[in-house]
Amino acid sequence: MARSILDAIINMNRLHLSRDAVTVYEALEDAGFTTAAINITCYRGRTRHLPTLRGVTIPAYGPKRFFFYNLFESDPTGAPLAVFGRAQGSIDGYAAAVGRWLVTRDGFDFLVYYLPDYDFASHALGPDGAFEALARSDAAVGALLDAAGGPDEFLDRYAVILCSDHGQTRVERSARLESTFAHVPGTLVTASNRAGMVYGLPECRLDARGLAELLDSDPDAETVLFREGDDVIARRDGEEVVVDGDGPLFDYPDGGARAWAALHNPNAGDVVVSAAPGVEFTDLAGRHHAGGGSHGSLERGDSEVPMLAIGLDAAPESIVDVAPAVLRHFGVEPPPYARALSRAA
Numbered sequence: 395m396a397r398s399i400l401d402a403i404i405n406m407n408r409l410h411l412s413r414d415a416v417t418v419y420e421a422l423e424d425a426g427f428t429t430a431a432i433n434i435t436c437y438r439g440r441t442r443h444l445p446t447l448r449g450v451t452i453p454a455y456g457p458k459r460f461f462f463y464n465l466f467e468s469d470p471t472g473a474p475l476a477v478f479g480r481a482q483g484s485i486d487g488y489a490a491a492v493g494r495w496l497v498t499r500d501g502f503d504f505l506v507y508y509l510p511d512y513d514f515a516s517h518a519l520g521p522d523g524a525f526e527a528l529a530r531s532d533a534a535v536g537a538l539l540d541a542a543g544g545p546d547e548f549l550d551r552y553a554v555i556l557c558s559d560h561g562q563t564r565v566e567r568s569a570r571l572e573s574t575f576a577h578v579p580g581t582l583v584t585a586s587n588r589a590g591m592v593y594g595l596p597e598c599r600l601d602a603r604g605l606a607e608l609l610d611s612d613p614d615a616e617t618v619l620f621r622e623g624d625d626v627i628a629r630r631d632g633e634e635v636v637v638d639g640d641g642p643l644f645d646y647p648d649g650g651a652r653a654w655a656a657l658h659n660p661n662a663g664d665v666v667v668s669a670a671p672g673v674e675f676t677d678l679a680g681r682h683h684a685g686g687g688s689h690g691s692l693e694r695g696d697s698e699v700p701m702l703a704i705g706l707d708a709a710p711e712s713i714v715d716v717a718p719a720v721l722r723h724f725g726v727e728p729p730p731y732a733r734a735l736s737r738a739a
């Protein structure tokens with residue numbers, strides 16, 4: 395518990411998120427707007443907040459109005475405890491209570507309202523078995539509209555972007571990516587959900603290509619990616635192509651941009667693996683969602699999301715366009731790297 399709080403909640407924003415990045419909260423607050431975030435794991439802002447847990451003194455820098463699973467609460471809202479009863483929707487119930495409080499007061503210019511209970515249910519039950527949780531997510535969105543006095547009143551006040559951060563596809567079985575590399579000295583495998591990475595440590599005698607080719611006969615590793623010189627190479631079913639960052643990859647229409655971006659992350663493994671349909675890689679603890687759902691591969695169902703925009707000049711075409719679209723809506727110029735990313739996507 396202590397480790398997961400520290401890594402996922404504190405260090406992801408404090409240490410792992412690049413200092414060169416400008417978050418949407420930072421850019422808007424610098425321009426004089428009030429930002430708010432409920433439950434979203436990416437929250438870095440300008441305001442120092444102390445956790446509500448007695449004895450935990452590590453501060454987090456978040457938006458001015460910052461709510462995270464009862465752990466950080468910038469304002470006393472009376473919202474119920476969130477962390478227990480997750481399968482019954484306690485997290486989104488907490489978000490709805492805080493969201494209602496904020497909308498009632500018009501307490502923000504920009505709000506990120508994150509509803510993760512559907513993801514939790516779809517992992518457990520599969521994407522076709524989680525409609526009840528989806529109905530609860532819908533009710534949590536409805537709570538915001540009600541707090542404004544109805545949909546028309548809500549939309550008079552706010553523009554809206556509604557989207558998911560990924561999809562899910564059904565998982566039939568699990569696989570251990572580590573098994574291929576167990577007898578290859580100097581390798582480290584990190585896998586989770588429907589993607590995995592292989593790192594060659596300094597003592598490893600194989601280069602990225604050598605590591606990638608070890609997966610040629612593994613039916614669970616559908617698309618295997620690595621860098622060679624300035625190129626990103628993809629191997630699948632004995633076929634090898636140089637990835638076009640602006641084009642399709644095999645039968646994935648947007649696969650080129652996604653593969654290119656993944657391999658250019660400075661922390662990416664030497665080899666990045668996209669799992670075959672229906673397969674999930676077990677994580678370091680051996681956990682998986684066989685019989686349920688998962689995401690993370692190049693498969694369109696894992697990643698393609700609906701996007702609904704109301705009151706914006708132009709709807710974002712990809713999730714990487716969401717933050718720039720928000721900033722433009724407020725008349726704030728996006729950071730230069732955001733425009734480059736949008737073009738690549």
Ligand SMILES: [Zn+2]
Nearest residue numbers: 513514517689
């Ligand atoms: Zn998930």
